[in-house]
Amino acid sequence: MPVKASDVKQLQDYIEKGWEFHIIDMLHDLKPVEIAELIEALDEESRGKFFVLLDVDTASEVIAELSSESREDIIDGMSDKDLARIVQDMDSDDAADLVGDLHAERAERVLAELSPEDSFDIKALLKYPEDTAGGIMQRELISALPNATVDEVIAEIRRLHTEIQNIHMVYVVDNRRMLVGTVPLVNLILSKPDATMAQIMDLDPMTVPVDMDQEQVANLFKRYDSMVMPVVDEQGVLLGRITVDDVVDIMEEEATEDMFMLAGAEEDLLSSSVIRNASTRIPWLFVSWVGGVLATFLIRGFETTISKVVGLAAFMPIILGMGGNVASQAVALIVRGIATGASSTTNFKSIVIKQIGVGILLGAMFGAMLGAIAFFLYPDELRISVVVALSILISMSLASFTGTLLPILFYKLNKDPAVASGPFVTTAMDIMGVAAYLGIAVALIF
Structure with a gap:
């Protein structure tokens, strides 16, 4: 539902008067993307005052929806520790995009505040060009060995479901992390509890090379009507996955870029x-x-x-x-x-x-x-x-x-x-x- 001008005016008034209770009450029925639209409509000073009232879960989703200008206004007023809390709660691909936009010294300070695992994941993504599959993939996924049973994998999904969003596929890998097959979630649910991944997996899955241009990635998703695709290196080692929501963003970005390029503008x-x-x-x-x-x-x-x-x-x-x-x-x-x-x-x-x-x-x-x-x-x-x-x-x-x-x-x-x-x-x-x-x-x- 589009944000109304009256909502923006009311929110601006609440912020100026410091009525935090009314602001929080106003946010109850809004989705992260709608909150982001509200922030975009606020002036530079009000954006920071408003953003600090969000809980970490909401803030991590909202900040990923903001324009680079609004995001910069908010981040400049945050401490490294507070920013690290938000980064830690974000998907690795969004977190890498945010950290990658920081100047080098602050990026290092924020990464130092993260857990070793999260810091490693973000650094791994930052080494890839941002317009390639490696630059847009996320490292969070469900993987299993060929001898893992359906029961074991479902238990793993239950354990990780709060950390990994949009689980569509289980990726079957060998001891060297090389991708050998995939199991769609629906197949996993319908299979016998004691069946192994080797018995139910789809062989020769469609993969995305880590250095593939993002525009080609989008075309691949469109051609095969996929919701998610695994990203692999030259040896076939599983590195991450790309989900369709990222592809939609790519299509919009590429179309917008071409349109402005046609007009000789930015x-x-x-x-x-x-x-x-x-x-x-x-x-x-x-x-x-x-x-x-x-x-x-x-x-x-x-x-x-x-x-x-x-x-x-x-x-x-x-x-x-x-x-x-x-x-x-x-x-x-x-x-x-x-x-x-x-x-x-x-x-x-x-x-x-x-x-x-x-x-x-x-x-x-x-x-x-x-x-x-x-x-x-x-x-x-x-x-x-x-x-x-x-x-x-x-x-x-x-x-x-x-x-x-x-x-x-x-x-x-x-x-x-x-x-x-x-x-x-x-x-x-x-x-x-x-x-x-x-x-x-x-x-x-x-």
Whole structure:
């Protein structure tokens, strides 16, 4: 249930007056994610005052839901010991994310306050890049040897159920911790008490390599419709597990990242200062600016042509605009296809050919319509109609090709294909569109 503005105002009033009882009473029916939304709506000073009223269990869930800015506001006002209590109560993956955001000295102090086991788990996760399977996995899981019985494993689950959330699977490992099979929880419940894991386990389970990119992990979950997957190293040793709730977060993160990349912006700019907003966007806009300047010089080189046939200038905006639109559509299709796995290295060639065909078809259709309009406006200059029709055909065909090829090239170079969008495509299309239009005009009219 979304947080209401009236709730935020009331909470702010309670905090300012120091009415802790009313604040605690207000929290009774709220879930951690709703409490996090309330905190996000408070001012910086009130966030810390409010957060200290939460019990450790609630605080550990709420802090994992907060934005980095709100989390930083709260953490800066906490002692290392209090922060360690919250970290110790968090899932290892969330705890590692939080500790990883601290500066090195404080991270060491907080880790020193934890139990040796929790400290080891977090340090083990921090050594992996945050955008890989190792960086998003959690180490809490239920594992058993092949000769363990159903009764023994169920007893272990009962013992650990408060420490390990969302138990979907039992992982069967040998004495070297190598994964040899899995037992879904429902199979465990339905099996005979004296049956061993070796008798009921699924052999050759689907696994995630520890160094796999998080976007590929998300695609794997989607492809196999999984709730949880084990993470293993090169030797097949079980390291942890990834649950579907983490994958949902990844999908949102990747989609948001691509969307902002397409626009040449960053996610946190709305809450940033004017100077940071401007400085972050300058590099992207500078690329477009350079492209516009180059196109200006190109047009200047055709001044004589334009001055003799003034009607040519009237159609330049629509030819450049349509080319840019087609290129942007192609980029969006390919970037999305790569993100979801629909576009892969095995079908890139057919995708490029198909999109060129789409560009030609669209160019022919809009070229015919624009040529007819040109003839209506300039009935005595048939050549203008021909130039306009051919130019938009070539411009849209090139745009479809460029918008398809650039993201693929970036992907092949192990760069984010979303970077190929925005100013790069726009710049390329401005230059190619002007060159094609005025080049055809010179060839056919003069």
